[in-house]
Amino acid sequence: MAEPPLTDPQDLQAFLDEAWRHLTRGVADSRAPARYPTFVTVAPDGTPEGRTVALRGAVKSTATLEVHTDVETHKVFALKHNPIAAFHVWVPRSDLQIRLTTRVEILTGAQVDEQWARIPAGSRVAYGTMPYPGTPIADAFAYEKPAERERFAVLRCHVNQIDLVHLGTPHRRAGYHASDGFAGTWLAP
Amino acid sequence: MAEPPLTDPQDLQAFLDEAWRHLTRGVADSRAPARYPTFVTVAPDGTPEGRTVALRGAVKSTATLEVHTDVETHKVFALKHNPIAAFHVWVPRSDLQIRLTTRVEILTGAQVDEQWARIPAGSRVAYGTMPYPGTPIADAFAYEKPAERERFAVLRCHVNQIDLVHLGTPHRRAGYHASDGFAGTWLAP
Numbered sequence: 396m397a398e399p400p401l402t403d404p405q406d407l408q409a410f411l412d413e414a415w416r417h418l419t420r421g422v423a424d425s426r427a428p429a430r431y432p433t434f435v436t437v438a439p440d441g442t443p444e445g446r447t448v449a450l451r452g453a454v455k456s457t458a459t460l461e462v463h464t465d466v467e468t469h470k471v472f473a474l475k476h477n478p479i480a481a482f483h484v485w486v487p488r489s490d491l492q493i494r495l496t497t498r499v500e501i502l503t504g505a506q507v508d509e510q511w512a513r514i515p516a517g518s519r520v521a522y523g524t525m526p527y528p529g530t531p532i533a534d535a536f537a538y539e540k541p542a543e544r545e546r547f548a549v550l551r552c553h554v555n556q557i558d559l560v561h562l563g564t565p566h567r568r569a570g571y572h573a574s575d576g577f578a579g580t581w582l583a584p
Numbered sequence: 585m586a587e588p589p590l591t592d593p594q595d596l597q598a599f600l601d602e603a604w605r606h607l608t609r610g611v612a613d614s615r616a617p618a619r620y621p622t623f624v625t626v627a628p629d630g631t632p633e634g635r636t637v638a639l640r641g642a643v644k645s646t647a648t649l650e651v652h653t654d655v656e657t658h659k660v661f662a663l664k665h666n667p668i669a670a671f672h673v674w675v676p677r678s679d680l681q682i683r684l685t686t687r688v689e690i691l692t693g694a695q696v697d698e699q700w701a702r703i704p705a706g707s708r709v710a711y712g713t714m715p716y717p718g719t720p721i722a723d724a725f726a727y728e729k730p731a732e733r734e735r736f737a738v739l740r741c742h743v744n745q746i747d748l749v750h751l752g753t754p755h756r757r758a759g760y761h762a763s764d765g766f767a768g769t770w771l772a773p
Contacts, residue, residue: 404724405723405724431674433622433624433634433672433674435622435624435632435633435634436632437626437630437632441626441666441668442668442670442685443624443625443626443632443633443668443669443670444624444632444670444683444685445622445624445634445670445672445683446672446681446683447672447674447681477630479630479631479632480632481631481632481633481634483622483634483635483636485620485622485636492635492636494633494634494635496631496633524772524773525772526772527772528757528771528772528773529757529759529771529772530771530772531759531769531770531771532769532770532771532772533770534594534770535593535594535756535758535770536754536756537770537772538772538773540754565725565729567724567725568717568718569724570718570720580720581720581721581722581723581724581726582717582718582719582720582721583713583714583715583716583717583718583719583721583727584713584717584727
């Protein structure tokens with residue numbers, strides 16, 4: 396079921412390159428496994444929260460990921476209190492788990508003109524739900540979705556740490572840190 | 585692509601039943617989407633952590649989920665500090681996101697005799713990796729996987745809260761709390 400490894404299984408940088416290939420493919424291809432990571436934050440009361448997001452940017456050279464969001468969502472509220480967020484991706488055909496820990500910058504207004512300009516008109520309604528997302532409403536459809544330019548935010552996520560697990564035979568696991576340029580080390584799986 | 589709704593879209597309990605059906609199917613069928621949720625905890629330093637787990641139990645009447653783990657994993661370390669964990673499941677064919685917040689009990693020793701007895705011998709090596717999971721090692725395969733009975737733990741997860749999002753046209757979102765018997769309320773999506 397798993398694809399055979401194309402590279403030396405002891406090569407930490409090849410393992411890391413494979414993960415970034417999946418991430419960049421996720422940005423380009425809506426059917427790639429990394430298109431929809433689970434994005435994990437911590438609420439002010441210490442409760443962990445995960446939700447599916449669409450991956451909008453992934454650049455290995457700057458070690459950044461990008462996600463778009465409505466500023467009135469609970470995830471932005473959580474990030475204003477604790478700016479550390481994790482991404483989790485499972486790649487079924489490669490039996491690969493990709494986990495990234497990031498520090499998140501919340502960009503809005505003129506900082507995100509470029510990204511807003513590229514969003515198709517029909518997709519802009521994802522930013523502006525009234526009442527705000529998560530507000531109790533009288534029935535399932537008692538809300539509206541106008542497109543609100545000032546509700547659009549870009550989460551620029553600076554990668555601090557990467558943990559990869561390949562469930563091959565035998566398993567391989569490696570950890571990488573920004574502090575040493577993502578040199579990496581093998582870990583017991 | 586989405587399955588047509590079989591029930592009244594305004595029926596909060598039918599929506600909740602649909603989520604529990606996916607969860608119980610995940611326990612029985614290794615190819616069901618809920619078999620491998622993302623399990624989210626918070627490390628002592630406040631960092632959120634997600635990883636794929638196998639769902640081993642899901643009972644609506646008691647509002648509990650069950651996961652098996654090695655006690656020497658980082659997730660158990662995190663849970664001893666903060667026993668609140670979240671589950672995240674995305675069901676592609678139903679366009680349904682299931683999120684559950686839980687309080688986790690860590691069961692070991694004689695409390696888990698029954699579960700241990702049912703685990704096939706070949707699968708028991710998931711409990712006992714040496715050195716402990718996450719320990720730096722000299723090369724990718726510098727570890728062993730003996731089966732260690734005393735390393736086996738069951739995480740019994742008591743559901744406090746459920747959040748469901750159906751990405752149909754239009755979207756539906758509902759929240760449920762244990763405190764009122766999961767009566768539920770519609771939420772702006």
